[in-house]
Amino acid sequence: MSRLSVKKTYKLYIGGAFPRSESGRSYPVTSAKGEFVANAARASRKDARDAVVAARKAFPGWSGATPYNRGQILYRIAEMLEGRRAQFAEELGGGKRAALEQVDATIDRLVWYAGWSDKIASVRGAANPVAGPYFNLSTPEPTGVVAVVAPADPLLGLVSVVAPVIVTGNTCVVVASExxxxxxxxxxxxxxxxxxxxxxxNILTGRQAELAPWLAAHMDVNGLDLTGVADAELALSCEQAAAENLKRVARPVQEDWTADPGIGRMTRFLETKTVWHPMGV
Amino acid sequence: MFEYAPAPESRDVVDLKSSYGLFIDGEFVDGSGPSFKTVNPATEETLAEVATASAEDVDRAVRAARKAFDGWSALPGAERAKYLFRIARLIQERARELAVLESLDNGKPIRESRDVDVPLVAAHFFYYAGWADKLEYAGFGTKPLGVAGQVIPWNFPLLMLAWKIAPALACGNTVVLKPAETTPLTALLFAEICRQADLPPGVVNIVTGAGETGAAVVAHPDIDKVAFTGSTEVGRLIARAVAGTGKKLTLELGGKAANIVFDDAALDQAVEGIVNGIFFNQGHVCCAGSRLLVQESVAEELLAALKRRLGTLRLGDPLDKNTDIGAINSAEQLAKIRRLSDLGEAEGAERWSPACELPEQGYWFPPTLFTGVAQSHSIAREEIFGPVLSVLTFRTPAEAVEKANNTPYGLSAGVWTEKGSRILWMADKLRAGVVWANTFNKFDPTSPFGGYKESGYGREGGLAGLEAYLDV
Structure with a gap:
């Protein structure tokens, strides 16, 4: 007798927990061939706000953790992902080989960013030789809570936008590929x-056009990454809304996720802090 | 004073073999020189027989490293990174084993090998792993040098190995490393870790032996880079030996650091820092704060507090978790510490040690401080490399700087004051590669370490540490 499988309920990820949408809504996710795969939660404005609260609450601890600690944790994510290669490849669908390549590239991307945790300050910080008896040092610091609209690429694209935001100490609310x-x-x-x-x-699933504007206008969000927004009008209105509290905005781009990522995705959501101190007996 | 019941760490975690060979081209092989014994300095018990690498063995190791270089340097940085991350993780996994073995072979307290040495070793590999695919951001180019010959000392056997091997491999070099003859065991355990990590054969080669083996590594014509940590005396010989060759050289040598305490310092914290500065690792630390410079107005108060604190230090079994001061690493080093201390007395300084019972077996020296020390005294000039502190006084910041810099060395310095501007002024004036303010003996893989003047050249750690292993 064939066994009936137990299927997973896909929920949201907020504050380390997996709640359903408070709205009780969901939407069907289909395969490339149009077949039903599963229902995903359709997050609401309230879910988005809850996610921002969770991200803000996590910020002091995460930004205050040592860079070494953050690097270890990102590397640990890579280790855990490696152990689930097959599962992700299956979930990605398409050709098995291509899917595995995607998963491998995602793991390597995490390792790339893990190594940056304790190096970005050496590359982007400086001792400034001011003309006077002062010690003057500039260091990069995380911007705060960043809302990220993830690109369509469901895994490599997602990790390629999330890892650079968090490795430097930001926390984030992500709108997953719709x-x-x-x-x-x-x-x-x-x-x-x-x-x-x-x-x-924090990860939200649902309608991009419904969620992104609330995050763009949210006054407790400090950065907005619109990478995954394909609709130019939506991107424009989000950027305009973001101006209200001067969020740092990354505009939508078409990116080759297999290319060398560079450091731009980290530096975009970093502030530079300069400290002066007199020198003298 | 409290009585402490013994709290020994178990040796069971270490599986000692009776004899060890060399690690060449991914295999453990016999050495062709006569084997030697490595002993537990706390008991004089022989731990194992270790092979001596002859000049021919060194040549074999260099050839293995050369053969491995093409493949290793051609690997994408991201792949080299993953090997180094693996090594870092294996070190974390086998941390207790490495710590116990280090304490057995070296004599340092388990508290230090467990909480300082081994965590720093793992962190160092983790840090440089991350550089392997990011070299273009460091500003030194991305071209490795080739085969690195590395000779390391006995005071931090595994940590010095990490400082040498991690950046070398991250940059795409292959290495031949010679550990010190009195402390070869953790390096050989590290060789086993390289095998567990599936590191390609020949990328890391370990040749054991004494000075002659080290000299053969340095002199080998197919070595592109020499890295040495040890005494200034040997550093000079090496600098002379590589003169006129194409070999790139970095040296991390001796020190005679000043630990400077101003009258506004938090004295209790300063006392802890002074103790850490000179008695950490029995004073077998090149950057040890071996000269205490204390402002005259607080000298009496500080010395009284310092003596009180020394009375509470626990000397004994390195594997006991309560031990503060372990064994001196070798009979030879003990003789040197005794000779210089006797000289200190003969030259007119006043010697003081707390009441401290020394074990009958093994090599031991009590925590010792000298007062009435003049700058001309041998104990104020020569590196003792033991638990011996020379105390001098000063009146003004300028005098403190003058005295602190009055040494051929320039590795490190300490400053204790509650005034931030004075810390930075002092840091600006001190001719030393590392300046600790209101702390001492702090190490981190992201922070460059190395000396001015006769303490050597080149830096290890941080972005700066990459320069030594790239063709700049």
Whole structure:
């Protein structure tokens, strides 16, 4: 007798927990061939606000953790993902080989960013030789809570926008790919078992056009990454809304996620802090 | 004073073999030189027989490293990174084993090997792993040098190995490393870790032996880079030996650091810092704060507090978790400490040690301080490399700087004051590679370490540490 499988309920990931949408809504996710795969939670404005609260709450701890500690945790995420290669490849669908390549590239991307945790300050910080008897030092610091609209690429694209935001100490609220949100929720299961404190990454699934504007206008969000917004009008209105509290905005881009990522995605959500101190007996 | 019941860490975690070979091209092989014994300095018990690498063995190791270089340097940085991350994780996994073995072979307290040495070793590999695919951001180019010959001392056997091997491999070099003859065991355990990490054969080669083996590594014509940590005396010989060759050289040598206490310092904290500065690792630390410069107005008060604190230090079994001061690493080093201390008395300084019972077996020296020390005294000029502190006084900041810099060395210095501007003024004037303010003996893989003047050249750690292993 064939066994009936137990299917997973895909929920949101907020503050380290997996709640359903408070709205009680969901939407069907289909395969490339149009077949039903699962229902994903359709997050509401209230869910988005809850996620921002969770991200803000996690910020002092995460930004205050040592860079070494944050690097270890990102590396741990890579380790956990490696252990679930097959599961992610299956969930991504398409050709098995291509899917595995995507997963491998995602793991390597995490390792790349893990190493940056304790190096970005050496590359982007400076001792400034001011003309006077002062010690003057500039160091990069995280911007705060960043809202990220993830690109369509469900895993590599997602990790390529989230890892650079959190490795430097920011916390984030992510709107997953609307047509392909399931890998994001499975990734949340990886995050939840990688010593990443709850609330550092919060993942919403649902309608991009419904969620992004609330995050763009939210006064407790400090940065906005619109990478995944394909609709130019939506991107424009989000950027305009973001101006209200001068969020740092990353405009939508078409990116080749397999290319060398560089450091721009980290530096975009970093502030530079300069400290002066007199020198003298 | 409290009585402490013994709290020994178990040795069971370490699986000692009766004899050890060399690690060449991914295999453990016999050495062709006569084998030697490595002993537990706390008991004089022989721990194992270790092979001596002859010049031919060194040549084999260099050839293995050369053969491995093409493949290793051609690997994408991200792949080299993953090997180094693996090594970092394996070190974390086998941390207690490494710590116990280090304390057995070196004599340092388990509290230090467990809480300082081994965590720093793992962190160092973790840190440089991350650089392997980011070299283009460091500003030194991305071209490795080739085969690095590395000779390390006995005071931090595994940590010095990490400082040498991690950046070398991250930059794409292969290495031949010679550990000190009195402390080869953790390096050989590290070789086993390289195998567990599936590191390609020949990327790391470990040749054991004494000075002759080290000299053979340095002199080998197919070595592109020499890195040495040890005495200034040997550093000079090496600098002379590589003169006129194409070899790149970095040296991390001796020190005679001043630990300067101003009258506004938090004295209790300063006392802890002074103790850490000179009695950490039995004073076998090149950057040890071996000269205490204390402002005259607080000298009496500080010395009284310092003596009180020394009376509470616990000397004994390195594997006991309550031990503060372990064994001197070798009979030879003990003789040197005794000779210089006797000289201190003969030259007119006043010697003081707390009541301190020394074990009958093994090599031991009590925590010792000298007062009435003049700058001309041998104990104020020569590196003792033991638990011996020379106390001098000063009146003004300018005098403190003058005295602190009055040494051929320039590795480190300490400043204790509650005034931030004075810390920075002092840091500006001190001719030393590392200046600790209101702390001492702090190390981190992200922070460059190395000396001015006769304390050597080149830096280890941080972004700066990459320069030594790239063709700049």
């Amino acid at each position: 047509p392909a949100p399931l890998a994001a929720i499975t990734l949340a299961e990886v995050l939840a078992t990688s010593d990443l404190p709850g609330g550092v990454v």
